[in-house]
Amino acid sequence: MASPILPGTGLGSGLDTGAIVKALVNADKAAKQGQIDRGTATNTASISGIGTLKSLMAAFKNTMKDLASTTTPQFQGFAATSSDVKIVGATASNSAVNGSYVVKVDNLATSSKVTSAAFAGGTTSPITAGTLSITQGASTYNLDVKAGATLQSVRDSINADASLKGAGISANIVTDSFGSRLVLGSTNTGAGSDISVGGDISELTIDGSNVVGASGGPAMTATSAGSIGAVAIDAKFSIDGMALTSKSNTVDKSVSGLTLNLVATGTSTVSVAGNNDGLKASIQKFVDAYNALANGITKLTKPSLDDDGNPTVAAALTGDALPRSILSAIRGPLSETGAGDKLTVLAQLGITTDQKTGALNFDSAKFTSAMNDKKLGGEVQKMFAGDAGSDNGLLARMQKAIAPFSDVGGVLDQRTTSLNKTKTKLGNDQAALDRRIDTLTAVLTKKYNDMDALVGKLKATASNITSMFEAMAAQQKNS
Template identity: 25%
Template sequence: MIGTYGNPFQTSFLTNYTTNTSGTGSLMSTGVINVGQLVTQLMNAQSQPLTALQNQLSGIQTTLSAYGKLQGAVSSLQTAAQTLSNPSSFQAAQATVTGTGVAATVTGTPATANYSIGVSSIAQAQSVFSSPVSDPTALNMGTGTLTIQMGSLSGSTFTGSGSAINVSITSSNDSLNGIAAAINAAASGSVNASVVTDASGSRLVLSSANTGLSNAFSVTSTGASGTGLAGIAFNPASPSTSPSSAAMGESQAAADANFTVNGLALSSASNTVTSAIQGVTLNLTQPTPSGAPAQVAIGSNVTAITNSVVSFLQAYNNYVSINNSLTAYNSQSNTASVLTGDPTAMQTSNSLQAIMSSATTAGGSSSYSYLAQIGVSFNSDGSLALNTTQFQAALSANPSAVSAMFTQGGTGSSGGFAFQVANLATQLVGPNGAIGSAENSTNNQIANLNSQITTEKGMLAQIKQNLIAQYSQLNANLVQGQQTQASLYTQLAALP
């Protein structure tokens, strides 16, 4: 390529400028070539192939970016479809309670059913209190050791369980407040201690941290008889409602909750019952009126299921919006978008539309087949709209059929709409799928163009270097010629 600069074009180009020896913008001044300007103009012509490659690269990079947007939209649709195709999306349930004394919360996937819950008594935590003292800060209760034993109560029999908790009371903490603090430090999580003050004075109150007969406790004291510490004692097997100098009084006995579920008698150490109804947590708040048990109805959570379907449709519509913007054609301005007529975009759109507009046999011949039957319809731009009233009516009438329209369906079935879309989307964005393959091919084109551009830049750099050397040497020759010419003129002028 370097040799081409000796051709007639170069000679003519140089002759045109070497004859121009004055004036702004000329390539020669007093016969000397402006090498930088000359080389720049020569290189502009040589750089046209590089410019073409760079423009081609820019266009292909725009296409790759468009494929990335398309893949992102399909991937989001894939995630939403996979979520909805899981049968658990249609197993969302809710509990509706009529009556008092019971609250119910769905915590799993319970069966649709109705329950009658009668509560005769709620679970209680054991609570005991001491005789009052006038000053809870006075260090005069006496020293010794309090031993707290957790256990279970059955009738008048208390059976200890686990290790006893020993609380040391010394002259530094033998006030009522000090005893409460020492118990809380030693028996945290088992027994809670507090000081309650009223008109009669201050009392030490001990309460089990948990409800139920299995969370009762006893207290023994080694305090000397007649001291306040001696009265910090309690035997749940033989309780008294009034405190004395030798024992605390019981304000509330440990008790289990007693209730019925559809007439079946049950009990629980806690008022939060998780095992009576599978997938449902009952909270017992008070005894129910005689002959008026609370009614708990377990049914489909229509709102939650509707929201799941809406999320899927939103993901589909997001894909449609992005695809439409990438493939749009403006007939008035005769302007195409980056993927107008692109086979990958067309294949993706046609395949998804084919699924959503076809019938599904996932639910069997007696169930719904088309989305329009459950309130899902196409808009003019290809997006989907949901008639919530129609959808929820279909869901209430035949929840299993609606579920089958979106989930995997039975053996031999092609699956519901979400299941089919999830599978198609997985294929499309995979490395061998339509979008994945298009991206790979485009990346290969970009790599090839970058290689060509690098080569072309190297060639142009060498050409420029050679031109600078060539015309710099020519400049030197011109200067030498001018000097020789001037010398001759001088010699001639000196002749007689």
């Protein structure tokens, strides 16, 4: 809105009415404007600070979640390596021991895959109504086939059945030169896991012990039904010459603390050793994440200092109690005793708190001693991740400590909402002040303009009167 203040000196009074109005308006505006400006500066800094704090907390939370992963454990005390991962993969648990094992895979465990006879009519071939009984091992699953069913609808019913899905059995349709066949497969492997199909629907009967389509065997015909290629078998392998079998290609019972993943036939050497480097990297990741949060909070709350050590510029959250509450929350779990037997406190791993900065220090030499001399590697997982199914590990305690602040709807979200409301209020206050100042400026300008006009008129009248008296005096003098 353009200012109604008229610039320059008043024509009637000779006064700078514009300057007078401006001074009066500024005097009236100063106190409220200063209050709004200070509030806006504080609010803007707080919004920025809380935003930074939320980012720091999110990064810390994600790191704790990654380190606590159960699918990819980050604190394994031992590491297993295979000389040929294309033949055997291996992972070691914390109960493993150092050693080397020669693993020879003779054959992998296989699953069952069976086919029905061919239907010349394709996927829409009609299927007789009745009961379809699918058997695997000692388990039988009955499926009710309604009237009007087709080969495709039977396949869909098998795949939609919860009990069959839970057993790992699925179906599909494969079409060859003879027609379309219902093919059933299973995720279960090993001898005795063959699938058979019975019931009172004769066209879908499949004898799992009958092998069809085997290499070198009779050629497939339209009526061929049974196990495709071969029946399911156990894996056969040896460890250091000892012959073993397994229904699964994942072998976790043969060597204590070691899980073997059989991939292909052949020989590979599996070595197990202390996972010092891996543990050190994971612990360093934890320390770095903690320090990033702690140092970030300190930066948000510590004012800038001049050469004499006196505060100059306040930080975004200087004087705010929230950052200190978060620091207190994450420091608590560090001092709690862990769930381990020999390893119970972080100091045993060389992790200590800097008394000046509050950050964590990680002593590599002390860590190496704990791993090599005190043999604590197997307990690091328990200290950080806790017992299986429990929340007594350091990572879980950390996640629990920050949850009230970082969770959706938590303290940080509430603070952000409050600050945004304050921002809106300050904006409304500024708009209201601007409207009031515009009105005041218009009123004062009109008054001073009217005053200037009146003074101008009075001057003109005075000038006329003076002229009249001067004229009268001149006439008297000349008479």
